[in-house]
Amino acid sequence: MWGTFGSVEIALRALQAQRLALDVIAHNIANANTPGYSRQVARLETTPPYPWPGLTRGAGAGQLGTGVRVAEIDRLRDAFTDLQLRQQLALTGYHTVLADGYAQVEAVFNEPSDSSLNQQLGKFFNAWQELALSPQDTAIRVGLIEAARNLAGLFNRMAGQLKQLQQDLDFRLVNQVAELNELADRIARLNAQIGQIQGTGQRPNDLLDQRDALLEDLARIVRAAYVTAPDGQVTVYIGGRMLIHNDQAFRLTTAAGPGGFAEPVWAGDGTPVLLDDGSGELAATLRLRDTVIPGKLADLNSLAAALAGAVNAAHRAGYGLDGSTGLDFFVFTAGEEAASLAVAPAVSDPLKIAAALSPGSPGDGRNALNISQIQYQPQGGDLGTTTLGEFYQLLVGRLGLEARQAEDQKANQEVVKGYLESRRDSFSGVSLDEEAGRLVLYQRAFEAAARSLSVLDEVLDHLINRTGLVGR
């Protein structure tokens, strides 16, 4: 094909290739702010030269080029950074959910403030001290019942709020599983399209971007392993089991577990999902719901049980103004101490509060004084060597420490995640300066190719229309 029109073909190919390169740049610029977009580059290469070397070819000027073509539109993406980023996103998701959860638990405890349990506990024992000094005074007895009801009510409210928080987390878990299923479905669909397109030898760049964005959303929820097949389809494993394989998504669901809460299980056979503790929002939700909040509830229960036990034992030993004795001051349900703590109905009659150690002694406040001494005494049992107040103060201090650690780890994760995102953007992000520079480059090449076409046009015009007219 070493003919007259060969040069036209070269110019034409140049025009097409430069224009395609300009299209790719326009696509890059258009998507400069699209989340998850990876910049693309038109890889230009020379078309095969002419003629091919052969035995029959004589020695002449060497091979002649035949122009340019776009070999491939490359997507610039670093798979290793993606993998790292996904692992870090799982950790970030975990610590973010955990830190938010701790902040909510802290809000339940509402410390330090003037209306917290710490204060109510102190006011309760102060009321007994008041009574010890004026045991015959009905108004002070009524005041004591009021203080006791405030304290018990606060225990009830705090336990109730913690349980409500647990319910909310349970609800969130169900939502997260639904979100995970939705993501798995979409990724599986994209997998199928990517497989088909790769099969035809083309690069499904934008579909790959979409899938990578979805994989990042998935990574936040759960820690997973990712294997990409040569045909571009990704297989995702959770706890060693396939969540996504080619165009199939193996869905999760929730089943009622112990305690009536939802547990994530595989929809296929109902076996529990093995989650990596410490990674992924799902694991954090489970940790808050099943470990953190039950731990705080148990502490509150221990405190309420120790308080009620000690006050009741002392109260039974005393006598009311009407001679009643052997009465409990608090009532509660075992195992639900904080939620159920209440002033015993019998002692809602102020005369029955056993302030005295001897019957028929209206001025005897010794038992009230004894009860007020409980605040100084180590309680043993769950409370060990601490007093009621100390146990609570340590409990709040520990909560603060755990919350602080969660906040710190969240902050650290944000930094690592930010670094990896920045590295990804550094490699895959669109630089407008760069695109503008290339834009000019390809524009000039396009203009020059057009010029060479018009030169050829003139040459042919000369040859066809003006050559061979000698003597006419």
Next chain:
Amino acid sequence: MRITQRQIGEQVLSDIAAAFERLNRYQRQVSSGRRLTRPADDPAGTASTLGYRAAILRLEQHLTNIDRARSWLSATDSALSDLTLTLQRARELAVQGASDTLSADDRQRIALEVRQLLGHTFQLSKAMLGDRYLFSGFKVTTPPYNPLPDEYDVPTPPPYQGDGGQMPAEVEAGATITLNLTADQVFGPAIAALIQLRHALDSGSSAAVEAALSAVDQAVNAAIDGRVVVGARLNRLEEAENRLLDLKLSLTELKSKTEDVDFAEAATHLAMAETAYRAALMGSARMIQPSLLDFLR
């Protein structure tokens, strides 16, 4: 490293957000005056400040207890002081009555005054604080004596109707003082002595009056002993109160140090955070603006 617009954009936004968050934190500290808003702000500090708060709450109750105890003891003291004066007058009368030169009329006149003093003593024994008898032990609603037929002419010392109850009052953590004195300790001897003196004067026997005089002396001693005890207790209250007030001052200071903002420090932080925020805004504005596109024709 290759830098892209998106990278800069993200970085600028997160830097500005971080600077603004710091600014907001110090601004809140300055406007609320509080350094500690949740346990995570300072876990160890929270545990300590809860301890300080509990201690302050207890301490305020002890101060209240001290006030209550002081009114009780002051009322007791004033009754005992009155009793002492009454007995001293009785002693003067006894000394007069012991004289052999007295006429029967004079003795009757003295006996009449002793009768008045006895009635007054019964009144004193019924001293109350609010609705409580001071000297009946735990039986605060029962008067200590119920003299028959009446307070002036009761023939023999009437039985004590209260009990021996000792009322404790906690004035410091775990430390109590006893509030009350019982009438059988302080009024019993006085009433017996006055009745004996009245009978002696009625009988006209100087020897009997002499014997009654020594009983009156003993009663005076008992009353004075009572006042000494009450005075010592009031002193203890005073000392405890001073200690508690000192402790309250230092606890309040500790609590404030843990919970409250040091304004000089917070204001400095605020100013620094504001500068950093402005710098971040200014730097970002410069960084985002230029582009190669500005210079291509």
